[in-house]
Amino acid sequence: MAGKTFVVTSGKGGVGKPTATANIGAGLALRGKRVIVIDTDIGLRNLDVVLGLENRIVYDLVDVVEGNCKLNQAMIRDKHTNELYLIPAAQTRDKSAVKPDQMKNLRDHLKEEFEYIIIDCPAGIEQGFQNAIAAADRAIVVTTPEVSAIRDADRVIGLLEAAELPIPDLVINRLRPGMIKQGDMMDKKDILELLSVQLLGLVPDDEHIIVATNKGVPVVHDSRSMSGEAFRRIASRIEGEDRPFLNLENGHGVFSKLRKFVGLKGGDFTDD
Amino acid sequence: MIRGKVNSPVPLIRTFSHEGRKGFGGILQERKGEAKLAMWKSDWSDRLTNQTLLDREAIRVSGRGRNVDFSLDDTVPIDQLEEHLRQHLERNGDWLVDGEAVTISVGRRVLKPEDLMRIRQIFEDEFHLKIAGFRCEPEILEREISEETGVPIFLAHPKGLSTPKAKAIRQAGTSLLVKNSCRSGTSILHDGDVVVLGDVNPGAQVIATGDIIILGALRGIAHAGANATDATEAFIIAFVLRPLQLRIGRYIGTAPTDNGKEQATVVPEIARVSGHSIVVAPFTGKFQRNPMP
Structure with a gap:
């Protein structure tokens, strides 16, 4: 099996990289793919929390590259899908504990066994970033509709190009439908024009995400949530399906409230 | 559209704004004194020499009949x-x-x-x-x-x-053709003219001793006529001229800080120095040597 390797990166912190990584990984696993997610944010690990696997960590990424354990000892199986695995980051070390070559080596081993390898990149563009992108074939850049996040995304895209990765795909996170409608938030057209990359997904700002993160259940498992639907669509686009983008300007109207009231679940999201 | 006022490192004199000119009518500023400029100039030449060679042969050897010729890259x-x-x-x-x-x-x-x-x-x-x-x-x-x-x-x-x-055509230096967009963090320094086939995004800078032509949107920083004290001849042309800051020679202009909507029609514009300030005018495709007295 020759798996595909993605890195999820953003430059700026706080835009939702671990959330995106967890949900894309879980989304692909829900489609029956064998997926492994790797947290490279050594010292500030988060992905295990988002996936609700914090209490199962025995060995971590640094243990693997230093040879303290076997590779499959550090792989933690997800609680909700059998096909999803996590290699957590070490919390007591720092970014220099891993070298880009070691990441490439790790990828070569994992490629045999998994269809998708998704690497969660730390914020910033230093050693941790270099480690994370070294092993990736493609990149997914996460941004939010804020000027500062977009500026950093632009810088990161430039660095990815310099590292000779193909042009990355973009996920715009935390879109607020109401604000776009009023013209108070940058919309996807402005963002794509500036960054000149392909759009992979639009994820609305959604209370479900916070609840899901705190519970350790990725929102993609929640069939009623808009953001969950957005991540399911992202997963299907990664698989090569042509799915329309969510229409974020609707879905909060009278009809959707009515649908919710009547108890219709899932599958009724409007397209853009 | 992102606009912001940039603080200049030296005290600034506010100069008049031009009426009837589009885009950059807002705040036009001039650097006071030459001390800063001189410092900056030495910094510039430093950086120019430290610039790494792109995948280009600096020396090419060819035979011309019995004669051997060494061609030295002039950039x-x-x-x-x-x-x-x-x-x-x-x-x-x-x-x-x-x-x-x-x-x-x-x-x-x-x-x-x-x-x-x-x-x-x-x-x-x-x-x-x-x-x-x-x-x-x-x-x-x-x-x-x-x-x-x-x-x-x-x-x-x-x-x-x-x-x-x-x-x-130009006396000194050569043109540099940049065949991609300049993203944030990109810095292009060139002794001569620069043509960018793409956008210059916020956080990127293009600095040239000659003129700058951007076949795309300018949203970052452009500095034309960079090490000349009198750069009244230098100009910057862009299809969409929306920079954070424009510099021509020793003049600096910042974009107006209004939160107004972007202009409905976007035309190529040319920025140049006229009467101690940077003036922006629509670029109609014909370059005139001295259009503004």
């Missing part, structure tokens, strides 16, 4: 070029017989007599070759150099451009 700073030359001759110079006569093509580089002598020293004293002559473009031919150094200088293309036409 490489002279100090770097010397290093390249030494390395090149050390690595590949074996096939040249001592005392062999070679010619040097300097392209459009304007050589000072001392530069010429330094190149000559490398060839003649360090590697025992004889320089038969220098070839250069017609518009940079300076007879004094030939007389001063005693080395013959002749035209690269004897039937080349006539002098007035060559002047319109």
